Amino acid sequence: MNLQESENRRNQVERYIKGEMQAEELQLFEQRMRENAGLAAEVLLHRDVLAGMNYFFKKDLKAELQAEEARLKKKPVNYIKFISIAASVVLVMAATYLIVSDLRQADHPALYNEYFKPYPNTVPPAQYADDSAAVNTGMSYYESGGYEEAAEIFEQQIAAGSSQSYLKFYAGLSYLNIDKDKKAITYLEQVVASPDSEFASQAEWYLGLAYLKQAQIQKAEGILKQIASSGNDYSSKATEILRKL
Amino acid sequence: MQESYFEDQQVLSRMKESDSKAVLELYRLHREEFIHWAQHNYKIEEDNAIDIFQDTLVALHNNVIKGKLTALNTSLKTCLHAIGKSIIEKKISQTSTAPAGQKEELSTPLETEVIDQITVNDRQRVVASLLETIGEPCKTLLKLSYFKDLSIEAIVTAMAYQDENEAKKQKLRCVSTLKQMLKDRYNNAEF
Numbered sequence: 001m002n003l004q005e006s007e008n009r010r011n012q013v014e015r016y017i018k019g020e021m022q023a024e025e026l027q028l029f030e031q032r033m034r035e036n037a038g039l040a041a042e043v044l045l046h047r048d049v050l051a052g053m054n055y056f057f058k059k060d061l062k063a064e065l066q067a068e069e070a071r072l073k074k075k076p077v078n079y080i081k082f083i084s085i086a087a088s089v090v091l092v093m094a095a096t097y098l099i100v101s102d103l104r105q106a107d108h109p110a111l112y113n114e115y116f117k118p119y120p121n122t123v124p125p126a127q128y129a130d131d132s133a134a135v136n137t138g139m140s141y142y143e144s145g146g147y148e149e150a151a152e153i154f155e156q157q158i159a160a161g162s163s164q165s166y167l168k169f170y171a172g173l174s175y176l177n178i179d180k181d182k183k184a185i186t187y188l189e190q191v192v193a194s195p196d197s198e199f200a201s202q203a204e205w206y207l208g209l210a211y212l213k214q215a216q217i218q219k220a221e222g223i224l225k226q227i228a229s230s231g232n233d234y235s236s237k238a239t240e241i242l243r244k245l
Numbered sequence: 246m247q248e249s250y251f252e253d254q255q256v257l258s259r260m261k262e263s264d265s266k267a268v269l270e271l272y273r274l275h276r277e278e279f280i281h282w283a284q285h286n287y288k289i290e291e292d293n294a295i296d297i298f299q300d301t302l303v304a305l306h307n308n309v310i311k312g313k314l315t316a317l318n319t320s321l322k323t324c325l326h327a328i329g330k331s332i333i334e335k336k337i338s339q340t341s342t343a344p345a346g347q348k349e350e351l352s353t354p355l356e357t358e359v360i361d362q363i364t365v366n367d368r369q370r371v372v373a374s375l376l377e378t379i380g381e382p383c384k385t386l387l388k389l390s391y392f393k394d395l396s397i398e399a400i401v402t403a404m405a406y407q408d409e410n411e412a413k414k415q416k417l418r419c420v421s422t423l424k425q426m427l428k429d430r431y432n433n434a435e436f
Contacts, residue, residue, distance in 0.1 A: 049423060054391070061303050062300065065272055068272050117403070234405075
């Protein structure tokens with residue numbers, strides 16, 4: 001069965017399970033199930049897989065909320081006061097920025113915002129190694145947007161001597177997410193400097209974006225040109241940004 | 246839509262687009278008020294009210310993702326209270342007679358599940374345990390595809406795949422891997 005056939009078969013089974021089939025199609029499909037025990041078993045299996053996933057991800061979302069509850073209890077924050085202060089700081093910074101910058105520079109943060117997307121956790125838990133429980137906690141924070149806590153844990157693991165390059169990559173990304181750009185750049189530069197790292201090309205891309213965010217245009221152009229000519233997954237996006245710079 | 250619901254509607258739209266921060270923002274924004282409301286109207290302990298609020302947000306998320314809650318004709322706060330009320334009554338009905346709460350009603354039937362009361366069979370429970378070990382990118386891909394209900398096009402963007410074909414192949418591989426793990430667990434006995 002080729003990709004399209006497999007895709008069609010899976011779609012059909014899912015539409016049957018979700019009750020999305022029209023009368024005639026439903027009748028035909030049920031007829032096929034009566035004649036083909038394999039298809040009937042596949043439907044039952046797929047139904048359990050869908051229900052199991054639904055159950056798991058609901059519990060997973062609740063676990064994220066429980067983690068958020070634990071964070072709130074740990075660090076009671078007056079959000080209204082915090083947002084007021086943050087808004088004031090942003091307003092002052094924005095006013096200063098508009099006064100001292102020219103129109104061309106004003107495009108850089110917008111470009112960063114346009115292209116930046118958080119990178120998912122792609123490290124299999126089996127590869128966490130070292131203090132896997134701590135890394136697991138860090139990754140849970142990372143996946144649920146607790147970037148400050150995640151960065152702290154990854155940094156502790158690095159300081160403890162872990163040689164896993166993914167820790168530096170995710171530490172860099174965590175810092176980039178909470179706008180601690182200089183720390184982000186330090187870690188991402190270290191990953192890029194280790195070409196054997198499985199995250200070298202991803203780190204290059206995010207380093208280019210971090211330079212852009214910091215208005216370090218020469219550095220951003222340099223690394224984006226390198227990405228554009230490398231032919232990797234980020235090449236076309238790097239080319240797009242270079243055209244807009 | 247009334248002007249005052251505009252921001253509520255925007256958060257729901259972000260949730261629908263799988264913005265992972267939207268649920269956490271709602272959690273922080275409505276937590277205190279919801280817990281006070283639940284404790285005041287149903288005389289329940291704070292920890293219980295927190296647990297109910299978490300179930301309420303999971304239910305809200307699923308209603309939005311499944312398209313059961315699209316346009317708000319009331320404030321999000323009222324909507325959360327309506328879902329919360331239903332969840333509280335389900336939880337309380339297990340132990341005692343439910344006291345009369347305020348009259349928050351849902352204008353349309355929404356999912357109001359209590360997570361701890363979800364009924365699953367053995368195979369479904371095993372699937373859930375296998376997802377703990379399936380690793381990446383499958384865990385994220387399956388979550389985006391089946392729980393967040395994202396299109397293949399949106400998954401390509403979210404997970405930086407080269408094109409839709411690559412994402413489709415990976416999705417098929419992940420579903421097949423999960424099924425194979427399930428079969429292995431049962432030594433192919435029931436398949």
